[in-house]
Amino acid sequence: MTTAIDVSGLVKTFGRTRALDGLDLSVAEGEVHGFLGPNGAGKSTTIRVLLGLIRADAGRVALLGGDPWRDSVALHRRLAYVPGDVTLWRGLTGGEVIDLLGRLRGNGADRGRRTELLERFELDPTKKGQTYSKGNRQKVALVAAFCSDAELLILDEPTSGLDPLMEEVFRACVAEERDRGRTVLLSSHILSEVEALCDRVSIIRAGRTVETGTLAELRHLTRTSVAAELVAPPTGLDALPGLHDVELHGTTLRCQVDTDHLDALLRVLTAAGVRSLTSRPPTLEELFLRHYEPENAVGPQTGAEQTGAEVTSS
Amino acid sequence: MRITGTGPLLRFALRRDRIMLACWIYALLASVIGTAVSFRSLYPTAASREQLAASINDNGSLRALYGEVYDTGSIGALTAWRILALCGLLLGVLCVLLVTRHTRAEEESGRLELLGAGAIGRGAPLAAGIGSALTASVVVGVVTAVYLAASGEQLNGSLAFGAALFGCGVCFAGVAAVAVQLTETGRAANGIGGAVLGLAFLLRAAGDAAGGNGPGWLVWLSPLGWAERIRPYDDNAWWLVALLLAAGAAQTALGYWLAGRRDLGGGLLPQRTGPGAAASSLRSALGLAWRLQRGSLIGWTVGFAIGGALLGGISKGVDQLVSSSSNVQQIVQRMGGSSQVTDAYLATAMNLLAMVAAVYAVQTALRLRGEETSGRAEPVLASGVRRLSWAGGHLVYPLLGSAVLLLAGGLTAGLGAGVVFGDVPSWTGRLLVAGLIQLPAVWVFAAVTVALFGLLPQWTGAAWGVLGVLLFIAYLGPALNAGQWLLDLTPFTHVPKLPGSAFHAAPLVWLTVLSAALAGAGLTGLRRRDIG
Missing domain, CATH: 3.40.50.300 (P-loop containing nucleotide triphosphate hydrolases)
Known part of the structure; x- marks a missing residue:
């Protein structure tokens, strides 16, 4: 690779x-x-x-x-680049900007692909730069990028x-x-x-x-959400490593578990008898939020974080 | 209420503009008061004023510029003749800019939507925009009247003078109130306002130039003509003040009527579309810069051609005009460097054109920084364009565009002088050369801009400051009897005073070398620094 x-x-x-x-x-x-x-x-x-x-x-x-x-x-x-905040020249139309950016890159644009993209993005290429909305300015830059051969x-x-x-x-x-x-x-x-x-x-x-x-x-590095309806209250839950946010009401359990420790949790649950079980891998949202909680609330160090730290100190 | 919230909006507008307004008002008042002060020393006696009036009123080009001298009895009347229409024009420019800035430009940027959702009446932004224009006009009018009355001019005339200026502001604020309803962009609304102002000036100039022998009635088609015919200290035609105010009020009412017939963000004139694909010329940094700069180059070239023709066309009457005041004679000779009044005058005129060309050079060089900070340079530099090619595409304009301006100005000045003196080929040749040799001095200003842009990008705007200080020295230094060392600071002092004086190549060479060194340092900095 x-x-x-x-x-x-x-x-x-x-x-x-x-x-x-x-x-x-x-x-x-x-x-x-x-x-x-x-x-x-x-x-x-x-x-x-x-x-x-x-x-x-x-x-x-x-x-x-x-x-x-x-x-x-x-x-x-x-390469082709689409900036986050696209500003266009007042006097140039969207179509002119698309062609210009292609030509400045040196290869020009594929006409067929250009027409197709303009249709798909529903972009009018004859309007002048200052009259496009933010979304339409972005479409101009996207069409220019997608119709290039970068x-x-x-x-x-x-x-x-x-x-x-x-x-x-x-x-x-x-x-x-x-x-x-x-x-x-x-x-x-x-x-x-x-x-x-x-x-x-x-x-x-x-x-x-x-x-x-x-x-x-x-996902493997992080936690899985588990919700289980059990036959009897589980025993030995306290001794399990990697368990978080435990809510146990009689035979109903909700918790988060570090994915490496999922297996140990399941053993405890099956020992108590399982009526229903949902386990859901963390969404990217959860992954993301975990990293943007305030500094001291960040969970266990992950491999990637350690790598990052090594590089900075070297 | 439709105008609920005008008060807070107006206070906010005045606060936002406090520096710009202060500068404009200062400059406008300085032009009025400066004119009065200089006339008091240049034309102290009735006889000298009579002589001035005779030489102006005999010369069509001078009448086009300033109008007819209608009363030589007082300094106040002479000041009103000279500055009223011009100051009214500039005040009109300010009022158009202010109204547009607080209405259409805000609407275009979407900020008005934010405000409009609050407890703000539909009509409030326009009322606030007009309110800020009226505030500026009141200040200019009142200070003018108070100053002139306090310096011993007749009270009624001083009041009429101030009211005439105020009326110009009101009338052109009304023009803008209509213009902002028509277009979708602030820039286009300013364009309409500017066109109306330009037309008003031209109609007045044409009518005054024609005088009694032609279509003098043209003056009556122009609000600036009405302001001029108020003739403070002589006719004191208050009914024309009322006419200006009525015109402003009627146009504002029309603006409100139109505003009720359109949506927020919409305009009454259809938005123009353009080609859906780029022309084959739009394929390089050079082609892009041409598209971005050509409009301004064409506009400036036309301006230089007209300015040159005017300056050349009045050169015949100038010796009488100058000899009417020994002070003026000395100043012109000091600036123009020749004992021959006509040569000295024309050398001064070419110098003047060069100073204006320096403004163009700085403005076009600053375009680079504008492209950078707006983020438009980024996609260009992220494609296959080298930084130096990108900069080079734009620097064609300060480098060669200013040459075009000077050639245009020199050519038409030469034709103008040739026509009035009767030797077109010789005058055209002399003044083309006289225009072109100014180029190295103009380049210095562009090179300072490029050096700042490459080495101290945050300070690129300081190029305007450098230009302002050096132009001030070059323009007013000779009149203020400044020391030679001070005059030597500005590049224009070193350009040979053609026509009339001897030609020396040396200063042109070292000005060019200096420009090349400054620009080279700036471009080297640009290659090494961060963009954005």
Whole structure:
């Protein structure tokens, strides 16, 4: 597996603010990678480093095998970028901007694909820049990116202004890009979108990667919710490790269990006799929220967090 | 009530604009008071004022610029002749900007929606916009009247002068009240307001230039013409003040009527659409910069052509005009560097054009920073465009666009002077050269802007400050008897004073080298720094 984006120990400070604090990010070729974090976590700063618009203070960055600062122009011809806040030129129409961005990249746009995308996104290309709404400005940038032949798409919160119907169109387009073998870095804080689209996910917080892996891997590192109706009250529950938020009312149990300790819990439950059982893996939402509880409330250290800490100290 | 909430909105508007309003009002009052003060020293006697009136009233181009001198009996009347229509025009510009800013521009940005959801009547934003325009007009009118009356001018005339300025403000605020209902963007509304102001100025100028021998009635089609014909200290035509106020009120009523017939955010004129695909010329950083800058270049070039023609066309009457005051003669010779009044005057005129071209150069160079901070540069620089190509595409305009302006101004000034003196080829050649040699001085200002942009991006706006200070020295230094060391600070001092004086290439070479060094440092900084 070759990597399209390989970042380690990235540091960037603006004055006294440490925007990136030892961030790691690895995106394999051909995958859709979710880049998650709340506002101000450093997602856009990372993307701007990847685009060679700003220079990192420390750390290693490789993009499509090159250095984004030194080889920016050559690399830019191979990628397409959709900024989080699209601003257009007042006097230029949406159609002109789409064509211009394609030509500046050097390859122009595929006319058939362009027409098809304009139809799917229901975008009128003859309107002038200042008259588009936020969602329509985003569509202009998305059409420009999707009708390019770039190997890598870097999308920075691309759906924040789109309505649910257009969000569906967007998801279908990303899925098509993946089927065509392209790599997508999708920065977002819309978890359902990431859950639906992404092969792997990196969660960042305060300029640092706190989790990275496939959704299955991340879930494995965290807790499963269990709700059970038992024949008799369970015994030995107190002795079990990795149990959280236990609510036991007679024979009704609700709890969270660290996924590694699920097996031990089930043994205790079957010993008491199970009438009904639901066990639900954590949603991405729960994963995410766990990392953004106040600092001292964060659960047990995960592997990814330890890796992040090692890189910063090195 | 439809205008519930106007009070808080107006206070908020005045607070938001306090610095911009203070600057505008200061500049407008300075133009009136400065004119009165300088006339008092330049034309102290009735005889000198008579001579001035004779040379102005004989010359169509001068009448187009300033109108006819109608009364030489007092400094107040002379001041009103010279500045009333011009100050009224500028006050009109301010009022259009203010009304648009607090109505259509707010609506366009969506901020008005936020306010409109609160306890704010539908008509309140327009009332607040007009209220801020009236506030500015009242201040300008009252201070003008009080100053002139206090400095010994006749009271009735001083009041008429102040009221005439106030009336101009009211009338053009009304123009804007209609314009903002028509378009969907603040920029387009300002465009309509600007066009009406320009037309008003042209009609007045054409009518005054024609005088008694032609369509002098054109003056009566222009609110600026009405203001001029109030003739403070002479006719004191108060009925024309009432006409200006009535026009403002009628247009405001029309604005409210139109506002009731459209939706929030909508306009009455259809929004223009454009091509759905890019023309083949729009394929590079250079092509993009041309699309973004061509409109302004064409507008400025037309302006320079008109300005040059005016400056050239009045050059024949200028020796009489100048000789009517020995002070004026000295100032022109000091700026223009020649004992021949006509040559000195034309050299000064070319210098003046160059100062305006420097404004263009700074403005177009600053476009780079505007593109950067708005986020529009980001997708361009994230495609296959080098930073230097992107900057280069825009810097064509301060570098060569300003040359176009100076050539246009030099050409028409030469044609104008050639027509009045009767030797077109020779004058055109001389003034084309005189225009073009200003270019290195203009470049210095663009280069300072580029240096700031590359090395101290947060301070790029300081380029306006540098320009303002150096233009102030270049423009007023000679009149204020400033020391030579001070004059030497501005690039314009070093440009050879053509026509008339000897030509030296050396200053042009070192001004060019200085510009290249500053721009080079800025571009090197741009390659190394963070964008955004």
